Amino acid sequence: MLMLGRGLDARDNQTKQAREAVTNVEKHFGELCQIFAGYVRKTARLRDKADLLVNEIHAYAATETPNLKLGLKNFANEFSKLQDYRQAEVERLEAKVVEPLKCYGTIIKLKREDLKATLTARNREAKQLSQLERTRQRNPSDRHIIFKAESELQRASLDATRTTRHLEETIDNFEKQKIKDIKNIFSEFITIEMLFHGKALEIYTAAFQSIQNIDENEDLQVFRSSLYPPDHQSRLDIVRANSKSPLQRTSSSKHCTGIVQISRNRLKKDEEEDDEDYDYEDEDEDEELESTKDER
């Protein structure tokens, strides 16, 4: 009887530990799931802001001088590509980190059922044990009724042992699976994040070139030329055609320089365009709007 009592104590302790293990995982996996979900949501919000940035850079680029426009457009395109990767990051984290953690809700439920079944079998065993003792006290000489109570206790004991063994196995599998899942979930998290960061480095390298390639001087000339109305320019062209020295012109030397340089650029670009109003901005504004529409 002492050994049985100690055996039951050991078993109860084991069940208690199993229950605590399950409760601990329930608590912490639940927390982890929520915080990871929050992390994914914040990443999605960052992507939203970046999308707004892409749109605004395109809108601003459309109003700018050609080099700045091209540089900003290229940057926005690269940055937009990065947001597609961020979207993939969000979806992957959702599928490979948040979902598996969420699944633990169901797993925990099943384990709790196993625990409950074990406790039920144990209680039945304990009930049969006290019943046997009561029978022995009340009818110490009735071998038949005592034998019946003994065999019922034996059945209950076997059942309790069976469910206990099943619980041991199921908790063992649970623990094994849990360690595997934790390793897997965190490895997935790291891999997904690294994939994104790697892409980011790649994309920003290209985006950096787009910005570095912006020719400040060329754009400045375009801007200066846009400040001079067409008739002012054509008058200057006549002046220039008459081969007068630039010093004879009345505008400030600074602007003169600008105009001369622009003329050089224009000639380089298209020698036939001389009569036309020089306005880069209108030239590809429609094209710009169309390409913005096509994106995303």
Next chain:
Amino acid sequence: MLMLGRGLDARDNQTKQAREAVTNVEKHFGELCQIFAGYVRKTARLRDKADLLVNEIHAYAATETPNLKLGLKNFANEFSKLQDYRQAEVERLEAKVVEPLKCYGTIIKLKREDLKATLTARNREAKQLSQLERTRQRNPSDRHIIFKAESELQRASLDATRTTRHLEETIDNFEKQKIKDIKNIFSEFITIEMLFHGKALEIYTAAFQSIQNIDENEDLQVFRSSLYPPDHQSRLDIVRANSKSPLQRTSSSKHCTGIVQISRNRLKKDEEEDDEDYDYEDEDEDEELESTKDER
């Protein structure tokens, strides 16, 4: 008179364009500033979630078997380091992207003042012009009064020309600075982001190892041993000391294997500890709590 009219038209057109350029920058730099600030805020929110994750992983790790505990702790420490870099990213973006864009509020205000001064000078010139014409009509023969009006017009014209030239210069500088600033702001943005992404790759590489190094089997044995109460174990020890075959023991073969392996581990670790209750968890739980407190 016609040439003067056309000249004034050209000048007005130039001022209109300058005003439009300033308004355009005001609009788009304002938008960019707001969206970049939002992007930085969302990055800070992501850092907050990641900080929560660090805390929760530490809390969970403290309840786990030794290998899992160590792996998760190491991961959390690396991930926490990454959040320090994210914090640096946030501060840098604030200083090198948002602030410079915000500064354009003041710059725009100054340019608007220049524009206003020019318009005031122009209006005065126009007023003097119509005054001269009125004077000529009313007193066509009064050379003195006409001369006075003419010289007043001349003075107003000179002033208008001077402020116009100043406006041209200031708008030219504004445009030059703007292109430079845009290039600079976007280059800074890219550089700051790349720095963070580079660090992230570095840190995740170390973090990945922490997770991969978690020895699943060793932890499983520790878990199994924790399910067996000390007296159960000591009884098994007696059985083992008596050199009986493992087959004579009553527990399932699966758990036997576990216990045998744990005993091996125990011996390897410390041969003198044989009498103590084997519980890895309690062993370094206090140490764990202390180190958690020290962090961040």
